[in-house]
Amino acid sequence: MLKRSTSAQPFSEKTQRRIGLGLLGLGILFLAITPWRWWVEREFLHQGRVAYGSVIALHGKTSQRAEVSFVDSQGRPRIAKAEASSSLSPAYRLNQRVAVVYLPEDPSKAKLNDPVDIWATTHLFLYVGLIFGGWGSLMLRGRLDIWPFNLTRAGTKE
DSSP states (O other): OEEEOOSOOSSOHHHHHHHHHHHHHHHHHHHHHHHHHHHHHHHHHHHOEEEEEEEEEEEOSSSOEEEEEEEOTTSOEEEEEOSOOOTTSOOOOTTOEEEEEEETTEEEEEEESOHHHHHHHHHHHHHHHHHHHHHHHHHHTTSSOSSGGGEEETTOOO
């Protein structure tokens, strides 16, 4: 079982609460941006058109980001690059046929029809907001120090 160390804390309780309030505010800011990012991506999907293209290049060593060549609705060749990749993204192969979503008024902002490529920033704001907000809330309530380095095992001599 862990207990709080009796050694001097690097920050006073008032400073800990201020830092907690700052982290909570930052978390709330990120969480407030999340619905806007969701709306932007939703509008992109609603207004976008789907085209099929083929993978012409793969970038990266561990998680490969694909570069796809496709033709827009006006018959012009375009290139879409994956903005994000993860272990959840499908593994692409050269010359593989893939779906691309693009806006007819701006085909240069095309995205691969992959959940990671489309929703990555929305999830980033959501999870960072939850982490900062939760951490700040715990610090503000006095349940968590700046960093839990001053915890020791119960029953050990200091």
